[in-house]
Amino acid sequence: MTEKKEGGIGDFTRQDLRKATKFVEGDYNGINPRSFYRKLKRAVEEIQDPRGFKYQTEGTQAADLSIESEDVGQKTGTVKGRLKADSDWLEVGDGELEYRPYGPHGAASIVAGIVMLVLGISGAGILWTILGLAGVGGGIYGYTRRETDTFPIIQQDVIRVLITGEVSERTTEGEHETRTDIFANMSVVFSGDVFVAVDTGGLEELEWTFRREIVNQVKRWHNQVVESEREELQIEEGFIWQLKGLGDRDVKEHRGVIEGAQSVLIRDAPFEYRVAYTDLLEEQLTPEMQENLRTHETELMAELEELAEDVDVYVEREGLQHTSRLEGSSGDPNPQLNSE
Known part of the structure; x- marks a missing residue:
């Protein structure tokens, strides 16, 4: 399960990123890791699609970039950093679901018909018997009738970047001053995933009987994904559930249940849950x-490759300038080798 440092983004490893839908790896040498992190974050934020800037980034140098000295007094150490970026949710298509459009009405009609039938048999008159038979017959027809309708499915792109490497501190004596700076040789993994979810924004446009079936289906998917029984949601089905439907039409309540179930699988979920839920919903698409x-996943791969290339160009340019500045001993001294 993904851990999250206080004030930082969730922890993930190189192995986690290699399980992603798409990933690209690169090695970058001779650059200040703090400058690299700033450039990386800016490069992700500058990615655009036809709607404008695509991603909102999550990650800060203070919480998500760690530079640690190996031993006290030594001028070598390690660097580790993480960055995450999410796109907006966009509609990708529709899923299909079978439901009983008149299930609650049919269940109520069956109950009412049985009551009238009992009254008729008990001596209330032939009319009650006829009404009872009609109610039961009509109720059975309504209860057993099935139809298929569609619900919207939305998608989100997620980029995660992991930086690991070695860092060294170098001091250069100049004509007028002594300058200290840090260099890093880093391995970087860029990963991209496409996640999907049931859209709750337009639930009020759907029939309330269909909304109830969507609620139950999301609960079923939730229970398929979670790993322990205590995480599973209770699912009501059958005749009594259909009968209760006459008093269960509140779209806000339906939306709350769906979003609550999906939050455990998407927003606040271990990464494995998000992938498993995505796979289940993809099966609903044509x-x-x-x-x-x-x-779209291929386009995401192209974004990752372009991002890696953009950062590579920056490192080649800034790395040379970085060395030149040290040799020329110009500029302000940099802080010591630590993460603060």
């Missing part, structure tokens, strides 16, 4: 929509 999603 083959054409699934192909569009594959195309």
